[in-house]
Amino acid sequence: MDETSLVRDLVYDVGELDCADCAAHFEEAVQNAEGVAAATLSFATAVLTVTxxxxxxxxxAAHQAVTRLGQQMGHPVT
Incomplete structure (x- = not known):
């Protein structure tokens, strides 16, 4: 088994999102963060999934980036 097969996604509730555009900006910021291989944010469910x-x-690093970005963008993540 290689190391990549052991990677588990991190799943966050980002609270209320104002609009789909805000969700897209947040998702893009997380995707570009250190330690993040991939990220998707569902506007409908406000669930962020980070690989x-x-x-x-x-x-x-990925967890810290999500927490920091969420605070900066006004979306506390849990």
């Missing part, structure tokens, strides 16, 4: 890059350090 961290392989490795524990990347997983932690």
């Amino acid at each position: 961290p890059a392989p490795g524990e350090a990347a997983r932690l």
Whole structure:
């Protein structure tokens, strides 16, 4: 089993989103964050799914980036 098969997605509730455009900007910011391999944000459910890059350090960096970006954009993530 290689390291990439051990990567588990991080799933967050981002609270109320004002518009689909806001969701798209937030999703793009997360996708470009350190430690993030992929991210999708559902405007309808306000659920952000993040696939961290392989490795524990990347997983932690991805989580910290999501938390920081959520606060900056007014969307507390849980």
